[in-house]
Amino acid sequence: MSQSHHDESRRRFLRAGLLGVAAAPLGAALVSRQAQAQDDMPQLTEDDPAAQALSYVHDAAEAGGARTEGANCANCQLFTDRDGAEWGPCSAFPGKLVNRNGWCSAWVEAS
Numbered sequence: 204m205s206q207s208h209h210d211e212s213r214r215r216f217l218r219a220g221l222l223g224v225a226a227a228p229l230g231a232a233l234v235s236r237q238a239q240a241q242d243d244m245p246q247l248t249e250d251d252p253a254a255q256a257l258s259y260v261h262d263a264a265e266a267g268g269a270r271t272e273g274a275n276c277a278n279c280q281l282f283t284d285r286d287g288a289e290w291g292p293c294s295a296f297p298g299k300l301v302n303r304n305g306w307c308s309a310w311v312e313a314s
């Protein structure tokens with residue numbers, strides 16, 4: 204390997220390392236902002252018209268007969284929070300948090 208080829212490889216390696224170091228805080232800031240936005244979201248109430256339209260309940264055990272046995276928000280494909288928080292976002296109710304033990308008629312089994 205020639206000296207100039209070695210220098211070029213070294214430069215590329217250092218550049219990639221610097222980009223990684225520069226991008227890390229940006230990624231952390233985006234995750235932090237997303238968590239902050241989620242913290243600011245109100246919880247969906249059962250008397251919300253959108254909740255009533257989809258028969259949403261905070262406790263899946265209180266759902267009517269249409270519910271698949273064992274179905275709840277935590278195992279629904281539309282529940283986007285998988286980190287174990289009690290309340291998380293659901294794409295059926297944009298801007299609101301649903302209870303992970305809840306259920307509604309839009310439930311789709313998570314794959």
Ligand code: SF4
Nearest residue numbers: 276279282293307310
């Ligand atoms: S769509 Fe899924 S996650 Fe959202 S409220 Fe209904 S059951 Fe829960």
